[in-house]
Amino acid sequence: MSYKSNNGNDFDVLIIGSGPGGYVAAIRAAQLGLRAACVEADKLGGVCLNVGCIPTKALLSSAFVVNEMKEGERHGIRTEGVTFQLRPAQERSRKVAEQMNRGIESLFRKNRVTHVQGFACLAGEGIVRVNSRGKESTFDAKHVVLATGSRPKDLPFLKIDEDRVISSTGALMLENAPASLVVVGAGAVGIEFADVFNAYGTQVTIIEALDRILPLEDADCSAVVERSFRKRGVNVFTGARLEKAELREEGVKLTFEDRTGDTHELDVERVLSAVGRIPNTEDIGLENVGVKTENGFVVVDERLRTNVEGIYAIGDCAGRQLLAHKASHEGVLCIEHIAGNARGGLDYENVPSCTYCHPEVASVGLTEAQAKERGLDVQIGKFPWSGIGRAVAGGHAEGLIKVVRDKKYSEILGAHIVGPHATELIAEFVLGRHLEATMEELEKAMHPHPTLSEGVAEGALAALGRPIHI
Amino acid sequence: MEALSPTMEEGQVVKWHKAEGDTVAEGELLAEVETDKATMELVSRATGTLRRIIIGEGATAPVGAIIAVIGTADEDLGDVVDVVPDVDGREAKEEAESRKEPETEDKRGIGEGPTETYKKKSDKEIEATIPTGYGSRVKASPLARRLAAAVGVDLFQVRGSGPGGRIVKRDVMEAAEQVRARLPSGTMAAADGGEPASPDYDDIQLSQMRKTIAHRLAESLGPVPHFFLTIQVDMDRAGQARERINALLEKRDERVSLNDLLIRAVAGALRQHPAVNASWQGDYVRRYRRVHVGVAVAVDDGLITPVIRDADRKGVAEIAREVRMLAARARAKKLAPEEYTGATFSISNLGMFGIHQFTAVINPPEAAILAVGHVEEVPVVMGGQVVVRRRMRATMSCDHRVVDGAVGARFLQTLKAMLEDPAAVLL
Numbered sequence: 001m002s003y004k005s006n007n008g009n010d011f012d013v014l015i016i017g018s019g020p021g022g023y024v025a026a027i028r029a030a031q032l033g034l035r036a037a038c039v040e041a042d043k044l045g046g047v048c049l050n051v052g053c054i055p056t057k058a059l060l061s062s063a064f065v066v067n068e069m070k071e072g073e074r075h076g077i078r079t080e081g082v083t084f085q086l087r088p089a090q091e092r093s094r095k096v097a098e099q100m101n102r103g104i105e106s107l108f109r110k111n112r113v114t115h116v117q118g119f120a121c122l123a124g125e126g127i128v129r130v131n132s133r134g135k136e137s138t139f140d141a142k143h144v145v146l147a148t149g150s151r152p153k154d155l156p157f158l159k160i161d162e163d164r165v166i167s168s169t170g171a172l173m174l175e176n177a178p179a180s181l182v183v184v185g186a187g188a189v190g191i192e193f194a195d196v197f198n199a200y201g202t203q204v205t206i207i208e209a210l211d212r213i214l215p216l217e218d219a220d221c222s223a224v225v226e227r228s229f230r231k232r233g234v235n236v237f238t239g240a241r242l243e244k245a246e247l248r249e250e251g252v253k254l255t256f257e258d259r260t261g262d263t264h265e266l267d268v269e270r271v272l273s274a275v276g277r278i279p280n281t282e283d284i285g286l287e288n289v290g291v292k293t294e295n296g297f298v299v300v301d302e303r304l305r306t307n308v309e310g311i312y313a314i315g316d317c318a319g320r321q322l323l324a325h326k327a328s329h330e331g332v333l334c335i336e337h338i339a340g341n342a343r344g345g346l347d348y349e350n351v352p353s354c355t356y357c358h359p360e361v362a363s364v365g366l367t368e369a370q371a372k373e374r375g376l377d378v379q380i381g382k383f384p385w386s387g388i389g390r391a392v393a394g395g396h397a398e399g400l401i402k403v404v405r406d407k408k409y410s411e412i413l414g415a416h417i418v419g420p421h422a423t424e425l426i427a428e429f430v431l432g433r434h435l436e437a438t439m440e441e442l443e444k445a446m447h448p449h450p451t452l453s454e455g456v457a458e459g460a461l462a463a464l465g466r467p468i469h470i
Numbered sequence: 471m472e473a474l475s476p477t478m479e480e481g482q483v484v485k486w487h488k489a490e491g492d493t494v495a496e497g498e499l500l501a502e503v504e505t506d507k508a509t510m511e512l513v514s515r516a517t518g519t520l521r522r523i524i525i526g527e528g529a530t531a532p533v534g535a536i537i538a539v540i541g542t543a544d545e546d547l548g549d550v551v552d553v554v555p556d557v558d559g560r561e562a563k564e565e566a567e568s569r570k571e572p573e574t575e576d577k578r579g580i581g582e583g584p585t586e587t588y589k590k591k592s593d594k595e596i597e598a599t600i601p602t603g604y605g606s607r608v609k610a611s612p613l614a615r616r617l618a619a620a621v622g623v624d625l626f627q628v629r630g631s632g633p634g635g636r637i638v639k640r641d642v643m644e645a646a647e648q649v650r651a652r653l654p655s656g657t658m659a660a661a662d663g664g665e666p667a668s669p670d671y672d673d674i675q676l677s678q679m680r681k682t683i684a685h686r687l688a689e690s691l692g693p694v695p696h697f698f699l700t701i702q703v704d705m706d707r708a709g710q711a712r713e714r715i716n717a718l719l720e721k722r723d724e725r726v727s728l729n730d731l732l733i734r735a736v737a738g739a740l741r742q743h744p745a746v747n748a749s750w751q752g753d754y755v756r757r758y759r760r761v762h763v764g765v766a767v768a769v770d771d772g773l774i775t776p777v778i779r780d781a782d783r784k785g786v787a788e789i790a791r792e793v794r795m796l797a798a799r800a801r802a803k804k805l806a807p808e809e810y811t812g813a814t815f816s817i818s819n820l821g822m823f824g825i826h827q828f829t830a831v832i833n834p835p836e837a838a839i840l841a842v843g844h845v846e847e848v849p850v851v852m853g854g855q856v857v858v859r860r861r862m863r864a865t866m867s868c869d870h871r872v873v874d875g876a877v878g879a880r881f882l883q884t885l886k887a888m889l890e891d892p893a894a895v896l897l
Contacts, residue, residue, distance in 0.1 A: 340871065341752065343693070344631070409616045411639075436611030436639055 011037045013338060014128055014141035015331075016120040016284065019046025020053075020324035021315030022147030023104050025331030030111040032339040037114040037139065039130055044104040044115065046149050048324045050097050051169045056192055058093035059172070060356045063199035067232075067358065074395070086177040086200045093172065122285035126310055129285075143310050143338050146291075146298055147331065148284055150277040150316035158184065158245045158273055164252050165245070165271045168193065177202045178269040182254055184242060186213035188355040190274035191225065195357040198234050205235040205266065207256055212238050214355060218367040218416035220382070224399045225418060228359055237264075245271065279317040294319075302345030304334035312338070326351050350433050354423040359399045362426035365414030365433060368404055377407045381462025383455060385419040387469040390450040396420040401459035403429075403439070410438040415459065421452055428456050439463055471531045474503060474510040475807040480532040481505050482678060488520045494540060501537075506678040507774060507810060508803045519543045530678075610637035621646045629692050679772045694750075695870040698829050701882040703889050705845045705860045708732075711892035719787060726790040728845060729765075729819050733789050735888040736840060737761045737781035738895050740815055743881040747814045749835035750871045756835075764813030764833065765793055767800045774800045775833060777813045817842060827863040837872035841865045 012034035015022045022038055023045065029036035043050045072079045108115050116139070118132030128139045152167035154160050162170035171193050177200035183190040186208035198204045206213060206229070212222040213229075213236060226236055239259030246253040251269045258264060279296045292299045292307045297319035304312045312334050315327030329346055336342030352364040371378045381403040385391040399419030406413050415429035432442050442460040447453045461467045471481050481503040488494055488501075494514045501512045518540045525537040608625040610618070614637045618625050621642070628645045630637035708731055716725050740747040740761045748757040761782040764775035776796035778789055799805050815837075818830040821844035830841035843863040850859040864885070868878045888894045 409613060409620065411613055436613035438612045438616055441612050 009140040011035045011141040013143045015145040017147035018044045019149045020048045021327030021331045024328040026113040028332045028335045039116040039120040041119040055093040055097045058096040059196045062089035063196045066199040146313040148280040148317045150279045153276045153278045180268040182268045183272045185274035191357045208238045221361045221418040303337045359419045360422035361418045362422040363416040379405045383458040383462045388455045401455045403459040403463040405463035471535045473533045475505045478505040482530045508805045516540045614642045617642045699878045700865040703886045705862045708889045730790040734786045739885040741782040745877045746881045758814040762814045764816035766818040767797045837869040
């Protein structure tokens, strides 16, 4: 049934989904004096907060401590008889997620955002029907923002059952570290879980179809992580083709071809499928109002408007980078456009990406290869962390900082960091790019000594051909 | 340099009334300074001896810069020299010199006409021309500055699309693209090949006012979404009313113009339509309780908009007196800041130039401006007869964030009714 709303009585803005896109949009709407509601079918905070970014970071922090303990002797810690158990780390991870979840509840209360529990479905333009445990209610809203997110993708011959074949969600629920695990897909998700399970004693094997792990990052960063993983006993097969997966009583038997064409068979306790995500755009009534999609993603313009007036889409369900911070920024921009005080769109070339494995990887802008593909005249600066006192003192000096500079106007085209706290350090490049600083400004701004941030300045200097400490 | 007007960012010393060594008293006239609006008097804030003049006549300094040093007659200025590295004035004076006679290099700019040249500069030249902050009043990203210097785009001519009108890379690229598009096809090759044969253009130095106009109007057309409403008004009865008023004023040797009548009618209409007497404030709309009408006055180097305060409470004769007095002061560049700020609505009348109809650019934060054409005799069909009537076209530019089409249209209806039946003004 489809009918047209004539009022928008209940809310100015109704947001479907409370992930980092949806809840941020709801708060921003309330700040701007709009009557805002946020409908959530599951827990506030969406995947990111409950079964994504946040709990994973808790586990990775635990894994980091575990790895430090393994090398504790260099700090004077005797590690005989020490055991590492995943269960308490998982429990801590759940607690962290719950704490953050409650935080959103209180943010909603503080900002007077109406939280509607239930599964929302577009019933007409400006009309949203919410099913809450069989009970249906209908809301009128002037503007409806779709922020329904995404979920792990299945491979046709490797269906996720969250038992033997798990997704990231299942991985966060495992009580004990499996004896062996194959990670299919070496993007950020696969690499992070490989890091965690390796720390807790699992024999981890990574299988990636493309020619390197973290294929979206600069090749130099991929190489550093791969080297580090191999050193810790992780098996890495890149350029490999997974051919068969047979579910067995006690695990999975995988058949795959490596890059040289040799076939391998592998019996493992569990398989983690991390081959990408698909948008949650079915069952939300898009067809009732005629919202256009492409490969499942809602089609939006630079102001996040769909083809139907009054309906918007942000975050994963609207495509482009499937990243929480991109979703939040789209949420804010979308609402500000609705309120009439925004201009233009987001700069999708300045979206940082982060992988929290050890060593961490973070980047923004163009890779060396992308810059060259665009025919830009670039100068590449590479600076190893071994040249930074603070990194060496901290005991983590593997990796490098790589900066791509446009020779003509000294624009910061891209930055790629692999090493300690890379995910924090990248923010300076994001800010620099946002403000259109040139490489000289980055270098001339004084960085405190001794800190890892000196690496940023040295990276900039390297891209100008005059690093000091190398 | 004191801020002599609320919008002043830099000032040009026109004349020093004291010489080095003269004694000055607090409150005594020290110098005349041309600001973005007018030439203002700068009075001394201290009593003592004028020891050093740092900013010479003709030189410009940003607000807050030290332009002179007043001390006791025999005070050692050594300490001051330490604090102000350019206290001897050499740098500032040199800067002033070089501004008077810019190198040929700098004359190859953009923004004048189809015959400009366009030359790529070497990296060294680029380095030399990158504005370094001091004295450069353009808000632009470092990358935009470098790009502009490299491709020869004058940042003063560029409209910034970043936050607060900040010029970013995209803006400079677009500006450069426009220059390229305007160049005749042969020019570029010639310019790249060497020196241009002879300069067939004149570069006019920007006055403070010209800078402000460019700056403000660009600021306006950028973030202010304009739309335009045009209405035709029958001015016969307004003309008759004016004659009657003038007959009454004859003894006092005063006259009113149709424009004065128009100001009064606009003020009356604004009183009835407070939604138009408003301004956009970023996150709210401000409606003014008082009606202050700005009247654009052409002066030698541009225009300025003196304000008739509370125009809705004044008689036409009083308005006429004020307009004449303010216009004269504007032309003499003697307007005080309070005389040209605070308008809630503006009128620009080009009728005296025979302009039939035009659109004016809104002066932010005002929400609208009325562009008035000349009153002309036109044949009109009235009651089946062709008669000659005096008609005038007025076009209102509206800031759509504040004034919607219907709101503006209703305001214009009221204005039209008042002018077509001037008795309505008395209501």
